[in-house]
Amino acid sequence: MAGIAALSLSVQHVAAQPQIETAVETAREWREAHGAEIVRGFAHLLSLPNDAKDAPNIRRNAEYISGLFSERGFEMELLEVEGSPPLIYGLREAPGATRTIAIYVHYDGQPVEAANWTHGPYEATLYSAAMTDGGEVIPLPEDGDEIDEDWRLYARSASDDKAPIPALLAAIDALDEAGIGFSSNIKLVFDGEEEAGSDHLDDFLSTYAGKFSDIDLWLFCDGPTHQSGLPQLVFGVRGVTGLELTVYGPNRGLHSGHYGNWAPGPGWRLTQLLATMKDEKGRVRIKDFYKSSAPVSDAEREAIAAAPPVDDLLRETFGLAESEDDNALLGERMLIPALNLLGLKSAEVGPAARNVIPPSATAAIGVRLVKGNDPQAMLDLVEAHIKKQGYHIVREEPDAATRTEYPLIAKITRRDGYPAVRSNMSDERIAPLIGALRVAAEDLILTPSLGGSLPLYMFEVSSDAPIVILPIANYDNNQHAADENIRLGNLFYGIEAYAAVLTME
Template identity: 30%
Template sequence: MKSLGVAMGLAAQVRDWVRDREPELLAELGAWVAQPSVSRTGEGMDEAAAHGVELLRRSGLTPEVVRTGGWPALVGTAPGPPDAPHVLIYGHYDVQPAGPLHEWLSPPFEPDFRDGRVYGRGTGDNKGQHLAQLLGLRALREITGGLPCRVTVLLDGEEEIGSPHLAEVVRQVDGPDLVVWSDGPVHESGRASVVLGVRGIITFELRVRGANSVLHSGNWGGVAPNPAWRLVQVLAGMRDVRGNVLVDGFADDVVPLSPGERAALAVLPVDVPGVLGGLGLSGMEPPADLGFSERLAGPTFSINSLTCEDDGEHRTVVPNVAVAKCDVRLVGGQRADAVLTAIRAHLTRHAPDVELVPGGAMNPSRTLPETRWTGAVLRGAADGLGEEPLLLPALGGSLPIAAFTDELGVPCYGVPFANVDERNHAPNENLVLEWFRRGIVAAATVQRAIAEEGR
């Protein structure tokens, strides 16, 4: 009980620290959002790297710009007490392009504070969230005179383009005991959460070609092979009506959920009829015996789009090319290269005329609830956020966290500080300021809880 009292005392102190400095902290957030950092186009990236280095320095970290074959990573380090745990905090300073400007209610790189939120590209994804982590470190220094853990902060400059060089940066970092990251929204119920893993992803196209030009369907229908029919038949041979993926080797390496993961999934709150009704749906994908949350912890094979490359025209023709854009979401045990190899082998055996065009790939990351540091992260997050967080075994989406679990072999914990309706990647991206304030406090109390666990 003594350590919990100390942690609760720290939370109150950091809340006071945030309240007393709120105008300057919000100004710092606004200035960071106002700096464009679009990795896909390069807009503002050099200036953003310099800005990020200064943020690391102001938070008491020794900054370093790590050059890669693409945009640089920013690394800040700070020593802690002897034998204290080493915590790596991950975030990313690059953002998505603005998208359709006419859909923004305020310019995307002119942060607009209104109605308890700040609007602008990067507010939630990810500048506001990793800034909360940095400010939590700054608060610890000013309140206690130092940090309870040894800390490394790594800000990725390429997350929005798949983090192609993150693994090589991670290999240069002195190995931590665990990784903490803040990205994505809290649980869809609005509850705080601690996330233990993320699904991986493979994207690819399947292309079927027919004649050397589009043909009149009256003159050539029944004579010329139709690539669209061929494509849908091939797809139907890759997943059956019950939802089973028919690609040999697709799920052979999936590691079954642990008892702790199953227990965490079982208590997640979800109003299935309400969620489906809000989407205009009456039921979920097969198979029928899987729960809502359990589905987000398993592998999937999705068709994203089907087209005959007809520029949106619908003529009475036999098309000459048909394309399916697909993605596969991966879970613990699966490897992107192995699953892609299985898909390629399936096509070689059953549809050698179908062209496979690989896209991006990212491995999944998995940390078990039974891991040593889980309890400490949960306690620290509860102290700082003011509520018991839900434990999420895995996000449905994908983040490059496998760069840490694969390269370093350490557990990774997500503590999101963004609202459910943050609209990341969309116009009018925003961050609820109360989550930003609470995130600063939680960043500090999680560090303290980890230090206590490490004693």
């Protein structure tokens, strides 16, 4: 409780600073005068295809974005390592500043299946409201047009993760035009392959380590606002790992009439094995699965309790009569590791189903990690559990001798993963940021951890600066799916939030 009390005092002190209030009001007025220009500029940025594997177009994005910030006084570079899209790096120093903030955004997007989209994924299309709420296509606004904050702009990366770029540009323009200086040195770190796994990010951080050694705070601009629709500041993300599990029956498909009740069915074996891993309430039964998890702090528990209640609404929205562990709070469940069944495969269903006992059945298992969990150690626990159920584990397809020697065989293929990150909510280096953001959003929610995963651990390894996440996208943005969108009111909130960040004490 002492940490929360100290944090509260710092927040009150910072939030009272008039320069932040002036900056936020300036950004609001500038946005009201230039809203149409912001939306049209964003639509142009979204027209650039940004799949990380599309090397020519991802570089077009990098060069275009770098140019936008160069025009605004940033010293820009495209950092290079072999086999990767460029890492966009920029620096703008503030006279007399004693703190350096690094702002992370990723400019690549998920691959697209254009046939699944209502409009072309790179043809930014404006709607009068969400499609699901009956919105209709409207033209992009002209200068002087009044803009409704519930309008939605549809395109790949409209929310994940190009939205912070026009919001940050607008905040900078507003402050520069008003002659309001930054209070911190600002570094830009824009990743070009986050959606492809950020496989080269650690190479960038080590090759160009000198550019990141003086950072005092990492601000990650990704993810959605709270499910209540209110703004949030997030202090961590879960890690991720997983495996693919295959169990076996006969070495060929067998007629289920001739051999059913005699030849073991791999589908039954697999479902029985999976059922030993979780109980009916959703609690993982694997020995020591929760043991390595970092304790939940008093500050984190208080933040969860203070957040708006959304669980009942989410259950209604998702058609659930109950959620796991006797309706435990979503915020609490984000702070323990999760074992997820991603998919099952054994023969066919529907019209393709046949009277056959198939040779094998496969499950894809995902593990979401919390702070303290080592990815490989967690998979070791899963494997130990499978062995305890009597299975002989192999890494390749079993040969004939193995099949006839062991009644129960499980082939396990591990996936790469990475650990979770969770910053201390009571860290005094974060308190000024919280206070500044409360000027832009009095109802700001402090969230200990997102449920999703980001490769923040690479930054934790390369820097001792705290890491926090400032999401601006609407939570119903169709992230990673067709018809991804951004609500304009969320984009506009981002402008004010960034103005507060750039001028915080």
